[in-house]
Amino acid sequence: MGQSTSTGGKSRIRRLFTWKKLLGTFLVTCLLVLGACYVLYLMVPVPTANADATLQSNVYKYSNGKVLARTGKVNREIVGLDKVPLPVQRTFVAAENKSFYDDNGVDIMGTARAAWNTVSGKGKQGGSTITQQYVKNYYLSQDQTATRKLKEMVIAIKVDQRMGKSEILAGYINTSYYGRNAYGIQAAAQAYYGVDASQLTVAQGAYLAAVLQAPSQYDWAIAGPKGREAVENRWNYVLNNMVGEGWLDATTRDGLKFPVPQKPKPPKGLSGQSGYIVEAANQELMRQGVSEEDLKAGGWTITLNIDEKKQKSLVAAVDKQLESQLDRENSKRAATVQAGATSVDAKTGAVVAMYGGIGATEHWTNNATRRDYQPASTYKPIVLASAIDNNAETQDGRKIGLNTIYDGTSKRPVVGSDIPFNPENEDNQSYGPITVQKATNSSVNSVYAQMIVDVGPAKTKKTGLALGVKDGADFVPTPSQSLGVMNASTLDMAGAYATLAHHGVKVTPSLVKSAEHKDRTARLSDPIGDRVISREAADTTTRAMQGVVQAGSGVRAAGPYQAAGKTGTSENNRSAWFVGYTPELVTAVGLFGEAPDGGKQLTLTDAINPGRANGGKLPAQIWGAYTTAALGGGSNAAFDLETFAGSGGGSGDVSPTPSRTTESPDPTTSPSDEPTTPTPPPTSTATTPPEPPDSTATTPVEPSTDPTVPPATTGPTNPGGPGNVKPGNPGTNNLLPAG
Known part of the structure; x- marks a missing residue:
């Protein structure tokens, strides 16, 4: 049974x-x-990219290609595969997925083997192809779940069908995290080896491919002995695989040495001057048509015109001449002082240096680009340029030039204006009959107030706008415009003076050299434009400003170079300026009095030194220190000028016919070119002028080593010496420097 x-x-x-x-x-x-x-x-569809995968940083570089700053939440700069050497590309394939070029996006056996090793206690294994890892980085998350893994495999198959292998590989190396806050191969190349991805060697590429497996453990700088041994073993594994695949010659491989990475460096942030420069560059790009949203999205490589050496020289000049003299922490008065400066290449319009303040993280307002202070008497050369360009005449019909005699009496009412105006000269000093050259040297307000009336305030404003001064509600065509009572930035004034230095051809200062995205390049305007004033007007103004530096209010800016410039001190001493140029370099320096909370404008009087902080003092000293350093200690370059000396009033007149003159380092000046006692002009511009004040009776505001004229020097040691004002342009002798 x-x-x-x-x-x-x-x-x-x-x-x-x-x-x-x-x-x-x-x-x-x-x-x-x-x-x-x-x-x-x-x-399962192919989803859109996850938010983190598309985030990039913007990279800002000096003109020499060195990184100045990076912005954005994620340190990533996506580069095309054409920017990565082929041997470096293959290191990643050798490290992660030797069958990459032949598979269909997934490796079933590899995935199964990895799963078995994981469940059998042999440790977690990846088993993912490069395509799967790209899908995980770009489309999905880093969650270790069966559902996510299944989606990853399906999407990988679809991606492999739709995209080429090169595109997938580029996506993989650009989305992977390499440690050191570096996402993507470009950021990793910079972080570990201080080079662009295009400059990586195969040995360096093999290290980056190796470090992907465990970025926090394999970073040579922080890894312990076991971590270093592990990453070196994996580095060898990568290279050996390349030899096995025929991608690397065995002899070459044997000669490779392990490429120890550089020590980690802090990220290039926005502290110091970097923040000011980056913000100014962004503003310029937006004016050029790049949207703010586009910039915020990242992915831009922005090469600036900023010259690294000149930038350091400008910061050093401000630190030495100004900041080292201030006790910002313990002095309320010192805390009110702000400095700004912009330096421009006179021939190209490139902004080669910019000083925005003590630091963007301490004082965010960029003092180089702020437009809320008056440029004061640095505007006077624009009045002179307008007079020459418009063939203007005095009230009694004399053509205005450097020899033209004006009445320099302080508080003299202007003649010929519907708007009354009688400005006081600095320290209320009266000069009596004085040439335009002398009035420029000593910044005589009464002369320039009359000159702007003679030219016409509207015509002068038109010249100012053409040169680069920005329009605004404060820019009113009245006689007071002659004293620079509109608002302007150091960037504006550097541009206006650069146009004068460029013989009247418009120069628009340009901070950005190029701006490239992975799929487009921004179109930038040419900094050099059309002629806006005659060459004679620009060059004659340059000639006049040479006298300011040689024997006038700007003597502290003199150095081993030819220079032209102008001082300026605004009403109530709220701002002090020196703007000037050599044949190579145009620089505007401004000091501004500002309440520590960034609000009210304050006087600079007694804030830096006892008394006024006028433009001929610290601004001129900063300008001179920077210019000397930026020019490598000096320059033999000479101005090439075609000047109109002008006519009217006095025995020193020359023909109004323009003549081409090239400045040499050591021309001489004949005393006979300047009348001992100027003949007063007809009384259409003033009543009978008083006798010139006794030079011993008034203390000069800007004393020079000699109260008459600095001694002429010859040779290249001082090519900008006082002998460089050509005979026929009187006004370089017997001058008292003023503010």
């Missing part, structure tokens, strides 16, 4: 599990699995 029952049971099992039924069940199961996979394939 028992045997019969047992036999019957086995018989039933055989009937239930025949080979035909097992095979059928297997086939049905396979079909169900395949069907499920197909349904899954249809149901």
Whole structure:
């Protein structure tokens, strides 16, 4: 009985599990699995990129290519595969997925093997192809779940069908995290080796490919002995795989040494001057048509015109001449002083240096670009340029030039204006009959107030706008415009003076040299424009401003170079300026009095030194220190001028016909070119002028080493010496420097 029952049971099992039924069940199961996979394939779409994968930083570089700053939440700069050497590309394939070029996006055996190793206690294994890792980085998350893994595999198959291998590889190396806050190969190349991705060697590429497996453990700078051993072993593994695939010659491989990375460096942030420069560059790009949203999205490589050496020289000049003299922490008066400066290449319009303040993280307002202070008497050369350009005449019909005699009496009412105006000269000093050259040297307000009336305030404003001064509600065509009562930035004034230095051809200062995105390049305007004033007007103004530096209020800016410039001190001493140029370099320096909370404008009087902080003092000293350093200690370059000396009033007049003159380092000046006692002009511009004040009776505001004229020097040691004002342009002798 028992045997019969047992036999019957086995018989039933055989009937239930025949080979035909097992095979059928297997086939049905396979079909169900395949069907499920197909349904899954249809149901799982390729999603849009996750937010983090598309984030990039903007990279700002000096003109020499060195990184100045990076901005953005993620330190990533996406580069095309054409920017990565082929051997470096292959290091990643050798490290992660040797079958990459042949697979269909997934490796079933590798995934199964990795899963088995994980569940069997041999440690977590990846098993993912490069395509799968790209999908994980770009489309999905880093969650370690079965659902995410399944989606990853399906999407990888679809991506492999839609994209080329090169595109997938580029996406992978650009989205991967390498440690040191570096996302993507470009940021990693900079972080570990201080080079662009295009400059990586195969040895360096193999290290970056190796470090991807465990960035926090394999970073040579922070890894312990085991971590260093592990990453070096993986580095060797990568190179050996390359040899095995025929991508690297065995002899070359044997000669490679492990490329120890550089020590980690702090990220290039926005502290110091970097923040000011980056913000100014962004503003310029937006004026050029790049949207703010586009800049915020990142991915831009912005090469600036900023010269690293000149930038350091400008910061050093401000630190030495100004900041080292101030006790900002303990002195409320010192805390009110703000400095700004812009330096421009006179020939190209490139902004080569910019000083925005003590630091962008301490004082965010950029003092170089702020436009809320008056440029004061630095505007007077624009009045003179307008007079020459418009062939203007005095009230009694004398053409205005450097020899033209004006009445320099302080508080003298202007003649010929519907708007009364009688400005006081600095320290209320009266000069009596004085040439335009002398009036420029000593910044005589009464002369320039009359000159702007003679030219016409509206015409002068037109010249100012053409040169680069910005329009605004404060820019009113009245006689007071002659004293620079409109608002301007150091960037504006550097541009206006650069146009004068460029012989009247418009120069618009340009901070950005190029701006490139991975798929486009910004179109930038040419900094050099059309002629806006005549060459004679620009060059004659340059000649006049040479006298300011040689024997006038700007003597502290003199150095081993030819220079032209002008001082300026605004009403109530709220701002002090020196703007000037050599044949190579145009620089505007301004000091501004500002309440520590960034609000009210304050006087600079007694804030830097006892008394006024006028433009001929610290601004001129900063300008001179910077210019000397920026020019490598000095320059033999000479101004090439075609000047109109002008006519009217006095025995020193020259023909109004323009003549081409090239400045040499050591021309001489004949005393006979300047009348001992100027002949007063006809009384249409003033009443009978008083006698010139006794030079011993008034203390000069800007004393020089000699109260008459600094001694002429010859040779290249002082090519900008006082002998460089050509005979026929009187006004370089017997002058008292003023503010």
